Protein backbone atom coordinates (compact mmCIF):
# COMPACT_ATOMS: atom_id res chain seq x y z
CA UNK A 264 0.00 0.00 0.00
CA UNK A 265 2.73 2.43 0.99
CA UNK A 266 4.42 2.15 -2.40
CA UNK A 267 1.33 3.33 -4.19
CA UNK A 268 1.32 6.51 -2.19
CA UNK A 269 4.56 7.79 -3.60
CA UNK A 270 4.59 6.22 -7.03
CA UNK A 271 2.25 8.79 -8.55
CA UNK A 272 -0.48 8.21 -11.06
CA UNK A 273 0.51 5.06 -12.86
CA UNK A 274 -2.15 3.72 -15.16
CA UNK A 275 -2.87 0.73 -12.97
CA UNK A 276 -3.27 2.91 -9.91
CA UNK A 277 -5.56 5.18 -11.88
CA UNK A 278 -7.74 2.28 -12.98
CA UNK A 279 -7.86 0.97 -9.44
CA UNK A 280 -8.98 4.34 -8.16
CA UNK A 281 -11.63 4.66 -10.85
CA UNK A 282 -13.00 1.28 -9.90
CA UNK A 283 -13.01 2.18 -6.23
CA UNK A 284 -14.83 5.39 -7.01
CA UNK A 285 -17.45 3.58 -8.99
CA UNK A 286 -18.06 1.13 -6.21
CA UNK A 287 -17.59 3.11 -3.07
CA UNK A 288 -18.46 6.72 -3.69
CA UNK A 289 -22.19 7.06 -3.66
CA UNK A 290 -23.43 9.30 -6.36
CA UNK A 291 -26.92 9.74 -7.53
CA UNK A 292 -28.95 11.70 -9.96
CA UNK A 293 -30.74 14.73 -8.72
CA UNK A 294 -30.08 16.91 -5.72
CA UNK A 295 -28.86 15.71 -2.33
CA UNK A 296 -31.54 13.95 -0.31
CA UNK A 297 -32.88 16.05 2.54
CA UNK A 298 -32.83 14.49 5.99
CA UNK A 299 -34.88 15.84 8.86
CA UNK A 300 -33.15 17.78 11.62
CA UNK A 301 -31.97 15.61 14.49
CA UNK A 302 -34.67 16.17 17.15
CA UNK A 303 -33.78 18.33 20.16
CA UNK A 304 -30.20 18.62 18.98
CA UNK A 305 -28.04 19.73 21.90
CA UNK A 306 -24.99 21.46 20.51
CA UNK A 307 -23.40 21.70 23.96
CA UNK A 308 -23.24 17.94 24.24
CA UNK A 309 -21.47 17.70 20.87
CA UNK A 310 -18.43 19.41 22.32
CA UNK A 311 -15.34 17.62 23.55
CA UNK A 312 -13.08 15.06 21.96
CA UNK A 313 -14.23 12.84 19.10
CA UNK A 314 -12.29 10.20 17.19
CA UNK A 315 -12.97 9.18 13.61
CA UNK A 316 -13.82 5.49 13.80
CA UNK A 317 -15.15 4.77 10.31
CA UNK A 318 -15.75 6.79 7.21
CA UNK A 319 -16.78 6.38 3.61
CA UNK A 320 -13.91 6.13 1.16
CA UNK A 321 -12.57 9.49 0.14
CA UNK A 322 -9.39 9.86 -1.84
CA UNK A 323 -8.26 13.10 -0.26
CA UNK A 324 -8.37 11.55 3.19
CA UNK A 325 -6.66 8.33 2.16
CA UNK A 326 -3.42 9.26 3.86
CA UNK A 327 -4.97 10.50 7.10
CA UNK A 328 -4.90 8.32 10.18
CA UNK A 329 -5.51 8.78 13.88
CA UNK A 330 -8.02 11.52 13.14
CA UNK A 331 -9.26 13.26 16.24
CA UNK A 332 -11.44 16.31 16.75
CA UNK A 333 -11.56 18.74 19.61
CA UNK A 334 -14.88 20.56 19.46
CA UNK A 335 -15.63 23.64 21.52
CA UNK A 336 -18.60 25.97 21.48
CA UNK A 337 -18.02 29.67 20.86
CA UNK A 338 -20.24 32.35 22.34
CA UNK A 339 -21.92 33.05 18.99
CA UNK A 340 -23.14 29.46 18.91
CA UNK A 341 -20.46 28.35 16.43
CA UNK A 342 -18.45 25.19 16.85
CA UNK A 343 -14.70 25.59 16.83
CA UNK A 344 -13.16 22.39 15.60
CA UNK A 345 -9.51 21.39 15.79
CA UNK A 346 -8.73 18.32 13.69
CA UNK A 347 -5.50 16.42 14.28
CA UNK A 348 -4.39 13.71 11.88
CA UNK A 349 -1.22 11.74 11.31
CA UNK A 350 -0.06 10.97 7.78
CA UNK A 351 -0.30 7.23 7.47
CA UNK A 352 2.80 6.85 5.33
CA UNK A 353 5.03 9.68 6.42
CA UNK A 354 4.02 9.68 10.06
CA UNK A 355 3.92 13.45 10.36
CA UNK A 356 1.05 15.06 12.25
CA UNK A 357 -1.09 17.86 10.88
CA UNK A 358 -3.68 20.12 12.41
CA UNK A 359 -6.58 21.91 10.75
CA UNK A 360 -8.80 24.50 12.38
CA UNK A 361 -12.38 24.90 11.28
CA UNK A 362 -15.64 26.54 12.23
CA UNK A 363 -19.04 24.85 12.11
CA UNK A 364 -21.84 27.35 11.71
CA UNK A 365 -25.32 25.97 12.47
CA UNK A 366 -28.01 26.67 9.85
CA UNK A 367 -30.02 28.23 12.66
CA UNK A 368 -29.96 28.16 16.44
CA UNK A 369 -30.64 24.57 17.44
CA UNK A 370 -29.95 23.10 13.98
CA UNK A 371 -28.05 19.83 13.51
CA UNK A 372 -26.90 21.03 10.08
CA UNK A 373 -23.64 22.96 9.87
CA UNK A 374 -21.72 24.88 7.29
CA UNK A 375 -18.09 24.00 7.89
CA UNK A 376 -15.25 26.15 6.79
CA UNK A 377 -11.57 25.87 7.29
CA UNK A 378 -10.32 28.53 9.61
CA UNK A 379 -6.64 28.72 8.78
CA UNK A 380 -5.18 32.14 8.35
CA UNK A 381 -5.91 32.35 4.68
CA UNK A 382 -8.50 34.09 2.53
CA UNK A 383 -11.95 32.56 2.76
CA UNK A 384 -12.00 31.79 -0.98
CA UNK A 385 -9.07 29.44 -0.58
CA UNK A 386 -10.34 27.97 2.66
CA UNK A 387 -13.60 27.15 0.93
CA UNK A 388 -11.83 25.10 -1.71
CA UNK A 389 -9.90 23.00 0.76
CA UNK A 390 -11.12 19.48 1.43
CA UNK A 391 -13.54 19.49 4.29
CA UNK A 392 -15.36 22.71 3.56
CA UNK A 393 -19.04 22.25 2.97
CA UNK A 394 -22.29 21.36 4.66
CA UNK A 395 -22.39 18.68 7.33
CA UNK A 396 -25.36 17.04 9.01
CA UNK A 397 -25.33 15.37 12.37
CA UNK A 398 -27.80 12.66 11.36
CA UNK A 399 -27.80 10.92 14.71
CA UNK A 400 -25.85 10.97 17.95
CA UNK A 401 -26.15 9.78 21.52
CA UNK A 402 -23.49 12.41 22.44
CA UNK A 403 -21.75 9.98 24.82
CA UNK A 404 -20.61 7.24 22.43
CA UNK A 405 -21.00 8.05 18.75
CA UNK A 406 -22.13 10.52 16.13
CA UNK A 407 -23.18 9.79 12.56
CA UNK A 408 -22.09 12.63 10.29
CA UNK A 409 -23.14 13.03 6.67
CA UNK A 410 -22.17 15.49 4.01
CA UNK A 411 -23.47 15.86 0.51
CA UNK A 412 -22.73 18.12 -2.38
CA UNK A 413 -24.71 18.61 -5.52
CA UNK A 414 -22.70 18.69 -8.71
CA UNK A 415 -24.91 20.02 -11.50
CA UNK A 416 -27.49 17.28 -12.01
CA UNK A 417 -25.95 14.72 -9.65
CA UNK A 418 -24.80 14.51 -6.05
CA UNK A 419 -22.09 12.80 -4.05
CA UNK A 420 -22.20 12.15 -0.34
CA UNK A 421 -19.84 11.09 2.43
CA UNK A 422 -20.32 9.52 5.83
CA UNK A 423 -18.32 9.46 9.05
CA UNK A 424 -18.80 7.66 12.32
CA UNK A 425 -17.22 9.56 15.18
CA UNK A 426 -16.71 7.92 18.53
CA UNK A 427 -15.77 9.09 21.98
CA UNK A 428 -13.08 6.42 21.86
CA UNK A 429 -10.93 5.27 18.97
CA UNK A 430 -12.71 1.94 18.81
CA UNK A 431 -16.38 1.08 19.07
CA UNK A 432 -17.55 -2.34 20.10
CA UNK A 433 -19.51 -4.70 17.90
CA UNK A 434 -22.90 -4.19 19.55
CA UNK A 435 -22.72 -0.43 19.18
CA UNK A 436 -21.46 -0.74 15.62
CA UNK A 437 -24.47 -2.92 14.76
CA UNK A 438 -26.75 -0.29 16.24
CA UNK A 439 -25.12 2.46 14.21
CA UNK A 440 -25.39 0.38 11.02
CA UNK A 441 -29.10 -0.11 11.71
CA UNK A 442 -29.51 3.65 12.07
CA UNK A 443 -27.67 4.12 8.77
CA UNK A 444 -29.99 1.71 7.00
CA UNK A 445 -32.95 3.65 8.33
CA UNK A 446 -31.42 6.66 6.60
CA UNK A 447 -30.93 4.56 3.43
CA UNK A 448 -27.14 4.77 3.80
CA UNK A 449 -25.23 1.59 3.01
CA UNK A 450 -22.82 0.55 5.81
CA UNK A 451 -20.78 -1.36 3.20
CA UNK A 452 -19.47 1.97 2.03
CA UNK A 453 -17.59 2.47 5.29
CA UNK A 454 -13.95 1.70 5.80
CA UNK A 455 -12.44 1.40 9.26
CA UNK A 456 -10.28 4.42 9.95
CA UNK A 457 -6.60 3.82 10.45
CA UNK A 458 -6.13 4.04 14.19
CA UNK A 459 -3.04 1.89 14.69
CA UNK A 460 -0.27 3.19 16.87
CA UNK A 461 -1.88 6.53 17.53
CA UNK A 462 -0.29 8.39 20.37
CA UNK A 463 -2.90 9.22 22.95
CA UNK A 464 -2.99 12.97 22.62
CA UNK A 465 -6.02 13.37 24.81
CA UNK A 466 -7.01 11.41 27.85
CA UNK A 467 -9.38 8.65 26.80
CA UNK A 468 -11.78 9.39 29.58
CA UNK A 469 -14.27 12.08 28.76
CA UNK A 470 -16.43 13.83 31.39
Ligand SMILES: *[C@@H]1O[C@H](CO)[C@@H](O)[C@H](O)[C@H]1NC(C)=O
Pocket residue numbers: 312333334335345465466
Ligand atom coordinates in the same frame (compact mmCIF):
# COMPACT_ATOMS: atom_id res chain seq x y z
C1 LIG B 1 -9.66 21.61 23.12
O1 LIG B 1 -9.54 22.91 22.60
C2 LIG B 1 -9.71 23.92 23.60
C3 LIG B 1 -9.72 25.26 22.91
O2 LIG B 1 -8.65 25.37 22.03
C4 LIG B 1 -8.62 23.80 24.63
O3 LIG B 1 -8.77 24.77 25.63
C5 LIG B 1 -8.71 22.42 25.26
O4 LIG B 1 -7.64 22.24 26.17
C6 LIG B 1 -8.66 21.33 24.21
N1 LIG B 1 -8.97 20.07 24.84
C7 LIG B 1 -8.08 19.12 24.98
C8 LIG B 1 -8.56 17.90 25.65
O5 LIG B 1 -6.95 19.24 24.58
Ligand SMILES: *[C@@H]1O[C@H](CO)[C@@H](O)[C@H](O)[C@H]1NC(C)=O
Pocket residue numbers: 338339340368369
Ligand atom coordinates in the same frame (compact mmCIF):
# COMPACT_ATOMS: atom_id res chain seq x y z
C1 LIG C 1 -30.17 29.60 21.09
O1 LIG C 1 -31.40 29.37 21.77
C2 LIG C 1 -31.25 29.07 23.12
C3 LIG C 1 -32.60 28.73 23.72
O2 LIG C 1 -33.64 28.97 22.84
C4 LIG C 1 -30.62 30.26 23.85
O3 LIG C 1 -30.44 29.96 25.22
C5 LIG C 1 -29.28 30.54 23.22
O4 LIG C 1 -28.70 31.67 23.80
C6 LIG C 1 -29.40 30.76 21.73
N1 LIG C 1 -28.08 30.86 21.16
C7 LIG C 1 -27.74 31.80 20.31
C8 LIG C 1 -26.33 31.76 19.83
O5 LIG C 1 -28.50 32.64 19.91
Ligand SMILES: *[C@@H]1O[C@H](CO)[C@@H](O)[C@H](O)[C@H]1NC(C)=O
Pocket residue numbers: 459460
Ligand atom coordinates in the same frame (compact mmCIF):
# COMPACT_ATOMS: atom_id res chain seq x y z
C1 LIG D 1 3.16 -0.09 15.80
O1 LIG D 1 4.43 0.31 16.29
C2 LIG D 1 5.28 -0.78 16.57
C3 LIG D 1 6.54 -0.24 17.25
O2 LIG D 1 6.86 1.04 16.77
C4 LIG D 1 5.60 -1.51 15.26
O3 LIG D 1 6.43 -2.63 15.54
C5 LIG D 1 4.29 -2.01 14.67
O4 LIG D 1 4.53 -2.61 13.42
C6 LIG D 1 3.32 -0.88 14.49
N1 LIG D 1 2.04 -1.41 14.08
C7 LIG D 1 1.37 -0.94 13.06
C8 LIG D 1 0.10 -1.63 12.76
O5 LIG D 1 1.74 0.01 12.38
